[in-house]
Amino acid sequence: MERQSNLITPVLIAGCIIIMVSFAVRASFGVFQIPIAEEFSWARAEFSLAIAFQNLAWGIGQPIFGALAERITDRKAIILGAVIYAAGLVLSSQAVSPIAHQTYAWLVGFGIAGTGFGVILAVVGRAASDENRSMSLAIATAAGSAGQVFGAPVAEFLLGYMPWQSVFMVFAGLILASLLVLPMMRAPQSAGKQEFEETIGQVIKRAFSDPSYTLIFLGFFSCGYQLAFVTAHFPAMITEMCGPILPGGALHSIGITTTSALGALAISLIGLANIGGTLLAGWAGKRYSKKYLLAGIYTGRTIAAALFIAFPITPTTVILFSVVMGSLWLATVPLTSGLVAHIYGLRYMGTLYGIVFFSHQLGSFLGVWLGGALYDAYGSYTAVWWVGVGIGAFSAIVHLPIKENRSVPVNPAAA
Numbered sequence: 464m465e466r467q468s469n470l471i472t473p474v475l476i477a478g479c480i481i482i483m484v485s486f487a488v489r490a491s492f493g494v495f496q497i498p499i500a501e502e503f504s505w506a507r508a509e510f511s512l513a514i515a516f517q518n519l520a521w522g523i524g525q526p527i528f529g530a531l532a533e534r535i536t537d538r539k540a541i542i543l544g545a546v547i548y549a550a551g552l553v554l555s556s557q558a559v560s561p562i563a564h565q566t567y568a569w570l571v572g573f574g575i576a577g578t579g580f581g582v583i584l585a586v587v588g589r590a591a592s593d594e595n596r597s598m599s600l601a602i603a604t605a606a607g608s609a610g611q612v613f614g615a616p617v618a619e620f621l622l623g624y625m626p627w628q629s630v631f632m633v634f635a636g637l638i639l640a641s642l643l644v645l646p647m648m649r650a651p652q653s654a655g656k657q658e659f660e661e662t663i664g665q666v667i668k669r670a671f672s673d674p675s676y677t678l679i680f681l682g683f684f685s686c687g688y689q690l691a692f693v694t695a696h697f698p699a700m701i702t703e704m705c706g707p708i709l710p711g712g713a714l715h716s717i718g719i720t721t722t723s724a725l726g727a728l729a730i731s732l733i734g735l736a737n738i739g740g741t742l743l744a745g746w747a748g749k750r751y752s753k754k755y756l757l758a759g760i761y762t763g764r765t766i767a768a769a770l771f772i773a774f775p776i777t778p779t780t781v782i783l784f785s786v787v788m789g790s791l792w793l794a795t796v797p798l799t800s801g802l803v804a805h806i807y808g809l810r811y812m813g814t815l816y817g818i819v820f821f822s823h824q825l826g827s828f829l830g831v832w833l834g835g836a837l838y839d840a841y842g843s844y845t846a847v848w849w850v851g852v853g854i855g856a857f858s859a860i861v862h863l864p865i866k867e868n869r870s871v872p873v874n875p876a877a878a
Contacts, residue, residue, distance in 0.1 A: 484578075521573070521823060584604070597797060
């Protein structure tokens, strides 16, 4: 099957739908922080650790599902991921102890890996032409943000009519329903003869011997830390730290009367702003140096986060931060995945990007877990927020020495 020159293809459409549903569910977990903690009288760190394990499992599972997709086909890997994802949600809905939630979170995390960026972006990247690849990756990434737009508000809405356990069951059904578009997921092989002859072991060895790959790996850590912390803790943080929503104000007029509702709106605004930011990143990635764009994004995040926590938290600053942070939210993904594809080729992009994504999820684990642990210790999210500011600055710096030249494949005859 040849790659299509059109930007919008059946593969891209199907990939967008699957990743949209997957990320809608994933982005909603922060909404459940307070309801679950209050029902069982748990410390904040208990459910936070479950979400942290979920993110860690996602990171571990990403290169595994990338390799599975290259071995057993993309569609079979996605089916496996969706089934595991749904099973994790169903089992979590029956859990009544922190240990049970933390155990089933591993299943949810592995399920996200099978229906998330690593597998989907590799398929989309292979199906796209060279001129459309950067934008195709951006559109698929933006679909994840579109899921985030409605994921948290839908969860908040459903919680008004049913217990959180039933919401988990509804979400499990949605994950399985997304598999209906799988017949559209047909992508061509995407490597030249030399890339086909190179083994996965050789390409991984080539990547790990390249300092640029290590820098990409290290730089993606802060992205995971910041995104996972905000997704998991921002709704609760706003609920408890934000100033009051004044009656008769703009928010009041659209039905946002509580800081809890504002927290769900903030997650939605981040996702909405990120659609535009990610598409802009895809457009820019085709025209400008990806490493400098990434350094600029991390710098922007660092400044936005520092200013937000330095001033009093009000409904206005929450909205402003959500829009600014949202425009930079997943803009790193098409640039990072595109950088990996450009330097090391498309043949094993799923595996190589999956390994880099593991760094992202290590950051996610730390951001979610540390957020809950420091909150329980100090009764505030301020300390963990400043940690995120520091590592964001670190990521901006480490991208600068990356060499964007295409890495030469190993000659099999000489290996």
